[in-house]
Amino acid sequence: xxxxxxxxxxxxxxxxxxxxxxxxSGYTFTRYWIGWVRQMPGKGLEWMGIIYPGDSDTRxxxxxxxxxxxxxxxxxxxxxxxxxxxxxxxxxxYYCARDYGWRGFDSWGQGTLVTVSS
Amino acid sequence: EIVLTQFPGTLSxxxxxxxxxxxRASQTIxxxxxxxxxxxxxxxxxxxxxGASSRATGIPDRFSGSGSGxxxxxxxxxxxxxDFAVYYCQQYGNSPGTFGQGTKVEIK
Numbered sequence: 001x002x003x004x005x006x007x008x009x010x011x012x013x014x015x016x017x018x019x020x021x022x023x024x025s026g027y028t029f030t031r032y033w034i035g036w037v038r039q040m041p042g043k044g045l046e047w048m049g050i051i052y053p054g055d056s057d058t059r060x061x062x063x064x065x066x067x068x069x070x071x072x073x074x075x076x077x078x079x080x081x082x083x084x085x086x087x088x089x090x091x092x093x094y095y096c097a098r099d100y101g102w103r104g105f106d107s108w109g110q111g112t113l114v115t116v117s118s
Numbered sequence: 119e120i121v122l123t124q125f126p127g128t129l130s131x132x133x134x135x136x137x138x139x140x141x142r143a144s145q146t147i148x149x150x151x152x153x154x155x156x157x158x159x160x161x162x163x164x165x166x167x168x169g170a171s172s173r174a175t176g177i178p179d180r181f182s183g184s185g186s187g188x189x190x191x192x193x194x195x196x197x198x199x200x201d202f203a204v205y206y207c208q209q210y211g212n213s214p215g216t217f218g219q220g221t222k223v224e225i226k
Contacts, residue, residue: 035215037163037217044206044218044220045155045206045208045217045220046217047215047216050213059213059214061119061214095162095163097163099210103153103168104208104210105153105155105163105165105208105210106165106168106174107165108164109162111162
């Protein structure tokens with residue numbers, strides 16, 4: 001069974017750094033892209049970017065380029081999303097999902113809630 | 119980037135009724151790389167339809183997708199109580215992938 005398990009709830013202050021994770025199991029992690037999706041409170045889904053763990057090829061939405069960094073450690077079957085300096089506007093639920101290519105995002109993590117508040 | 123517009127924003131229907139949700143793209147979506155997702159409150163999205171018309175594993179056949187080019191439709195042939203949720207379309211043929219703003223299907 002394909003599973004993506006994300007790290008837990010985070011509460012941070014503006015200006016702090018953060019790295020959240022998404023661990024894949026039940027499939028060959030290096031063969032599928034992993035995507036990150038933001039959902040701000042009460043809002044819709046936003047495609048942030050994707051990474052191919054096999055070679056760490058990464059694509060970003062222009063809206064998120066330079067705001068976050070997506071990375072992966074294939075030895076740990078884990079993808080990451082990180083911020084160097086959080087803002088209150090980064091408060092959101094963040095989902096990772098397996099990108100099956102022609103089948104879209106077929107498996108999703110449970111989400112990581114990030115709250116940024118002074 | 120491709121902009122997806124979903125309509126209506128909210129659909130108020132009774133159980134057993136047919137739901138028709140639309141998704142229009144600002145430009146042609148290559149190879150019909152259009153997906154539909156269902157999201158319930160407090161839950162992660164779930165893939166329903168990919169390739170515009172193929173049902174994902176385990177999805178009941180009351181869900182069907184159609185369309186090509188710039189106009190796509192998700193149809194729920196007879197609403198079950200568990201179908202009341204928010205539905206999103208997504209194009210994944212062009213980078214960046216983009217989502218529509220969602221259609222909420224609520225109980226009338």
